[in-house]
Amino acid sequence: MPLQLISGDITKMSVDVIVNAANQRLRAGGGVCGAIFNAAGRNQMQEACDAIGFCDTGQAVITPAFNLHAKAVIHTVGPIYSNGKNPDEELLSSCYLKSLELALANGYKSIAFPLISAGIYGYPKEEAIQIAVKSILSFLRSHELTVYLVLFNPRDLEPAQRWMEHYDQLTSSGIE
Numbered sequence: 818m819p820l821q822l823i824s825g826d827i828t829k830m831s832v833d834v835i836v837n838a839a840n841q842r843l844r845a846g847g848g849v850c851g852a853i854f855n856a857a858g859r860n861q862m863q864e865a866c867d868a869i870g871f872c873d874t875g876q877a878v879i880t881p882a883f884n885l886h887a888k889a890v891i892h893t894v895g896p897i898y899s900n901g902k903n904p905d906e907e908l909l910s911s912c913y914l915k916s917l918e919l920a921l922a923n924g925y926k927s928i929a930f931p932l933i934s935a936g937i938y939g940y941p942k943e944e945a946i947q948i949a950v951k952s953i954l955s956f957l958r959s960h961e962l963t964v965y966l967v968l969f970n971p972r973d974l975e976p977a978q979r980w981m982e983h984y985d986q987l988t989s990s991g992i993e
């Protein structure tokens with residue numbers, strides 16, 4: 818199964834790459850970002866991010882993972898929700914696609930995502946889940962990678978499963 822939905826703490830994942838829901842200035846923040854920085858080693862992760870300096874919304878950059886089980890951290894900056902107006906959806910989708918491309922370009926085979934923009938950046942959960950699942954599945958149609966979507970709240974597993982089945986059916990019926 819190339820996309821696996823799980824519930825838990827992303828900092829505990831033993832995968833090649835963990836994705837961070839970062840901010841443009843690549844500063845240690847709250848939410849999943851704070852948890853990743855703390856688990857990686859706050860000072861060394863901040864130094865690596867400062868050397869890069871900035872990441873635009875919808876883009877992704879890569880650093881070592883330091884004390885995490887992973888080999889690398891990809892930092893991607895989700896959009897701050899603005900009532901679902903374009904280009905929110907494209908930017909959020911771009912976070913997943915750019916991160917997946919960057920992982921493959923660096924030779925990695927497994928990657929774990931949190932639900933980008935669905936916390937402090939205010940994206941409605943259901944929409945954030947739908948965009949995450951759709952973007953990852955569309956990438957996996959033409960690329961080999963093991964992808965985990967790590968849902969902090971176990972209640973998010975059911976909608977994620979539902980969207981995954983929905984897009985699987987569209988693909989197998991040739992609609993998408």
Ligand code: ADP
Nearest residue numbers: 826827838848849852931934935936937938969
């Ligand atoms: P953003 O600023 O992009 O909204 P947040 O960190 O505020 O990022 O939240 C993104 C998602 O990550 C939320 O759904 C939040 O519940 C989840 N999250 C927070 N901590 C963790 C963690 N340790 N592992 C996995 N997901 C987490």
